[in-house]
Amino acid sequence: MLETAALIHPLRLGRLLLAGNLVLAPMHHHSHLALRLLCRREGAALAHTEMVTPEDLLAVRPVWAGPGRKADHVLASTPQDRPLGVQLLPRDAGPLAESVAMLAERGAADLVDLNFACPSRRVVADGRGGALLRSADLALELVEAAVRASHLPVTLKMRLGFTDAAADRDRALAIARDAASAGAAAVTLHARTVGQGYGGRADWTTIARWAETLPIPVFGSGDLRSAEAVLAMLRQTCCAGAGIARGALGAPWIFRQVRQRAAGEIPAPVERRERRETLLEHFDGLAAQFGEDRAVRLMRVLGKYYARGIPGAPKARAALQAASSAAAFRRTVHEWFQDA
Numbered sequence: 001m002l003e004t005a006a007l008i009h010p011l012r013l014g015r016l017l018l019a020g021n022l023v024l025a026p027m028h029h030h031s032h033l034a035l036r037l038l039c040r041r042e043g044a045a046l047a048h049t050e051m052v053t054p055e056d057l058l059a060v061r062p063v064w065a066g067p068g069r070k071a072d073h074v075l076a077s078t079p080q081d082r083p084l085g086v087q088l089l090p091r092d093a094g095p096l097a098e099s100v101a102m103l104a105e106r107g108a109a110d111l112v113d114l115n116f117a118c119p120s121r122r123v124v125a126d127g128r129g130g131a132l133l134r135s136a137d138l139a140l141e142l143v144e145a146a147v148r149a150s151h152l153p154v155t156l157k158m159r160l161g162f163t164d165a166a167a168d169r170d171r172a173l174a175i176a177r178d179a180a181s182a183g184a185a186a187v188t189l190h191a192r193t194v195g196q197g198y199g200g201r202a203d204w205t206t207i208a209r210w211a212e213t214l215p216i217p218v219f220g221s222g223d224l225r226s227a228e229a230v231l232a233m234l235r236q237t238c239c240a241g242a243g244i245a246r247g248a249l250g251a252p253w254i255f256r257q258v259r260q261r262a263a264g265e266i267p268a269p270v271e272r273r274e275r276r277e278t279l280l281e282h283f284d285g286l287a288a289q290f291g292e293d294r295a296v297r298l299m300r301v302l303g304k305y306y307a308r309g310i311p312g313a314p315k316a317r318a319a320l321q322a323a324s325s326a327a328a329f330r331r332t333v334h335e336w337f338q339d340a
């Protein structure tokens with residue numbers, strides 16, 4: 001069995017050397033620049049944007065709508081926000097190749113991640129995300145197109161299979177194997193089926209199987225809600241790294257806590273003051289990118305996670321969601337996250 005300290009280590013993905021193997025996984029409408037920066041400060045070695053279709057990335061807005069492309073906000077970044085994985089949600093090889101070439105040319109990404117995992121009904125009906133786990137030939141065509149389009153490492157986000165049927169699971173693993181042969185640099189396995197959505201337990205045993213079978217690094221994803229869970233998954237599966245998602249919402253310090261536990265330390269409980277300051281910093285980051293009014297609206301979804309575990313959490317969540325201006329939001333944060 002691996003020493004706990006050895007579970008955390010640098011990792012090479014093609015030409016990209018990561019300082020560590022803890023990654024902020026992509027989260028639609030959640031993994032904005034503001035969250036990515038907080039997670040990096042705590043030790044995330046790589047962070048992903050939320051998913052975006054190649055078509056949206058390439059769509060030029062009409063002149064009257066102002067400068068920029070339709071999905072430019074997804075690419076908003078800073079020099080501290082590197083290495084950055086941009087997650088694409090492709091369906092057709094042409095726009096995919098064009099968008100990867102554009103990202104490389106603009107220096108807007110250090111890595112491109114292809115989403116073959118999203119279970120949203122709308123996405124699947126459009127032949128994207130998890131739907132690609134049913135179309136091995138198209139999935140491979142997309143990987144080949146992305147790899148050929150630039151020098152950027154191409155990685156995949158996958159699930160166990162479209163359904164739990166053996167044929168579906170076998171097809172998903174075969175897609176990952178073919179992708180590796182086509183030049184993919186790594187695979188993240190969210191260890192649920194597409195049909196499972198986000199419910200049920202993640203199947204870490206299959207992460208172990210993929211990690212053993214595939215010739216490229218495998219990141220495990222699913223049920224990594226605490227530092228202990230991250231280390232348990234890495235120990236049980238011997239996979240290359242962890243893609244942390246919901247565990248980082250309202251808790252970017254999870255990355256620090258994993259490192260502390262791996263070094264044999266017991267992390268100190270997170271104080272109210274740190275929660276408050278991190279939440280305000282998250283808000284300020286959103287406000288700087290989107291303006292204060294939109295940041296207040298975004299915080300109706302994102303703020304509630306910071307209340308997890310504090311006394312009176314349901315009321316705190318309701319108060320954060322009721323705030324109708326930046327001043328009211330800040331006042332509410334100070335009220336509910338006072339030092340004990």
Ligand SMILES: Cc1cc2nc3c(=O)[nH]c(=O)nc-3n(C[C@H](O)[C@H](O)[C@H](O)COP(=O)(O)O)c2cc1C
Binds near residue numbers: 028221224246
């Ligand atoms: C709100 C939310 C949005 C997500 N959006 C994406 C996405 O855009 N792309 C993607 O590959 N996975 C997405 N995921 C899946 C996560 O990256 C991760 O694989 C999954 O949540 C399992 O990890 P967890 O159980 O530790 O949260 C999303 C998950 C959540 C909770």
